[in-house]
Amino acid sequence: MTDFQTSLIAAAGVFVAGVFVYNKWQEHKAKKSVERAFASEHDDVLMRAEEPGFDATLDEPAIHVPTDTATARAEPSFTLGDLPMVDAGSGAYGRPPHEDTVAPSLVADDVQHAAPAPAPAPVPPASTASADEPVTPAAPAAAAPAVEPVAAPAAAAASSAAGVATAAAVPAANPAPVSAPAPAPAPAVQAPTPIPAAAAMAPSEQATALVDPLIDCLLPLEMAAPMRGEKLLPALQKLRLVGNKPVHYVGLAVSGEWEPIRHGIVYTKLQGGVQLASRTTALNELEYSELVTRLRTVADEIGAEPQIPDMMEVMAEARNLHRFVAAHDAQLGVNLAANGAPWDVTTLVGALEKQGFDLRPDGRFVKGDGEGGQLFTLSTNVTPAEETTARLTLLLDVPCVAPARDGFGAMIACARSLVQRLDAIIVDDYNQPLSDASIAEIAGQVKEFYADMEVSDIPAGSTRALRLFN
Numbered sequence: 001m002t003d004f005q006t007s008l009i010a011a012a013g014v015f016v017a018g019v020f021v022y023n024k025w026q027e028h029k030a031k032k033s034v035e036r037a038f039a040s041e042h043d044d045v046l047m048r049a050e051e052p053g054f055d056a057t058l059d060e061p062a063i064h065v066p067t068d069t070a071t072a073r074a075e076p077s078f079t080l081g082d083l084p085m086v087d088a089g090s091g092a093y094g095r096p097p098h099e100d101t102v103a104p105s106l107v108a109d110d111v112q113h114a115a116p117a118p119a120p121a122p123v124p125p126a127s128t129a130s131a132d133e134p135v136t137p138a139a140p141a142a143a144a145p146a147v148e149p150v151a152a153p154a155a156a157a158a159s160s161a162a163g164v165a166t167a168a169a170v171p172a173a174n175p176a177p178v179s180a181p182a183p184a185p186a187p188a189v190q191a192p193t194p195i196p197a198a199a200a201m202a203p204s205e206q207a208t209a210l211v212d213p214l215i216d217c218l219l220p221l222e223m224a225a226p227m228r229g230e231k232l233l234p235a236l237q238k239l240r241l242v243g244n245k246p247v248h249y250v251g252l253a254v255s256g257e258w259e260p261i262r263h264g265i266v267y268t269k270l271q272g273g274v275q276l277a278s279r280t281t282a283l284n285e286l287e288y289s290e291l292v293t294r295l296r297t298v299a300d301e302i303g304a305e306p307q308i309p310d311m312m313e314v315m316a317e318a319r320n321l322h323r324f325v326a327a328h329d330a331q332l333g334v335n336l337a338a339n340g341a342p343w344d345v346t347t348l349v350g351a352l353e354k355q356g357f358d359l360r361p362d363g364r365f366v367k368g369d370g371e372g373g374q375l376f377t378l379s380t381n382v383t384p385a386e387e388t389t390a391r392l393t394l395l396l397d398v399p400c401v402a403p404a405r406d407g408f409g410a411m412i413a414c415a416r417s418l419v420q421r422l423d424a425i426i427v428d429d430y431n432q433p434l435s436d437a438s439i440a441e442i443a444g445q446v447k448e449f450y451a452d453m454e455v456s457d458i459p460a461g462s463t464r465a466l467r468l469f470n
Contacts, residue, residue: 232251
């Protein structure tokens with residue numbers, strides 16, 4: 001090790017030692033400073049028994065009143081009665097026995113919780129005052145509370161021989177408890193009103209609506225013996241859907257009528273039906289093969305023999321029906337464009353609900369027909385997160401509304417009403433204004449459309465149409 005390295009080590013040691021000593025010195029100075037700040041060199045006047053005004057034999061200091069009225073000063077005196085009771089009736093800070101009883105008062109709950117009311121100043125008992133003795137003034141009375149109590153204590157005044165007025169507080173009777181208002185009766189829960197058309201349908205009509213020879217592929221099931229509905233339903237529930245095509249069943253009751261399968265009814269024959277087409281696709285070969293396999297399993301479970309139609313014939317019927325559905329899948333829409341600033345969505349929702357629209361979970365507004373169905377819908381064309389919109393779209397699903405409802409006329413009437421309310425204009429999909437002549441022309445085309453569906457034995461708004469265009 002060289003001399004230079006030794007010198008560096010020694011210098012480092014001296015530096016570390018200096019820092020340590022400096023820190024200790026700073027700690028010592030800080031300690032002394034704190035001791036001086038909190039030290040007290042004054043005598044405790046309460047511990048000096050030789051001073052006048054202090055009686056060592058008493059628990060409390062005695063205040064000596066000088067007899068010289070010329071030099072005596074009248075100091076205000078305070079008692080516990082001048083301090084608010086912070087325990088709110090718990091008893092932890094109860095009033096001393098010598099204090100006068102004060103009658104309770106009934107005030108508003110929010111005032112009682114906001115701030116405790118100050119207790120009234122105590123009044124010294126009646127006594128004969130000498131002219132030579134000074135009278136110690138009482139503390140000033142607290143200001144009256146802003147809220148007047150319902151029940152105030154009665155006070156009786158009496159005067160002494162020297163004319164010093166005294167007041168004795170008389171406890172008032174306990175106020176009558178205030179009874180809480182009876183809760184309002186809960187509104188009665190009403191059951192949903194059934195659709196009159198469905199409620200008025202006979203069992204045979206309901207059976208035809210479920211298994212329709214025009215739009216369903218019929219699947220007869222020959223039963224080995226009559227069976228009750230409660231034994232059939234668990235097995236039939238296993239085959240209710242093939243792809244997106246529903247499967248329904250009806251049974252021949254002992255009364256001789258076809259009806260939907262119900263509990264408590266004995267059936268001698270069954271007939272299933274799978275819908276041949278929907279709004280999107282027709283029944284295909286893969287779905288039909290799956291149907292046949294699952295139907296045989298269900299038939300074995302209930303002891304029946306299914307009659308399976310030829311696949312080629314079924315596929316041809318399914319394609320023909322789907323062509324009809326695609327040709328008559330018509331939806332008419334009119335748009336309302338704002339003339340000025342965009343509409344606030346929150347305000348718009350309230351206005352549309354007053355107009356008779358029902359807001360659905362998907363954000364669409366539906367205008368009902370008064371019997372459980374819908375006439376047309378309305379869209380704000382914005383996501384729920386957006387706050388404004390400048391365009392509304394009213395949409396009529398033409399094949400799903402019966403001609404008697406006049407869905408197109410009702411939609412145009414609603415659009416014209418909204419034009420007046422919202423300061424808007426009726427436009428088409430290309431943002432071109434729709435004239436009255438154009439609207440009348442479209443109304444004529446709608447009538448022709450309804451007539452074409454009627455000729456095809458699938459009237460608009462009928463059960464068949466609702467099943468196909470669902």
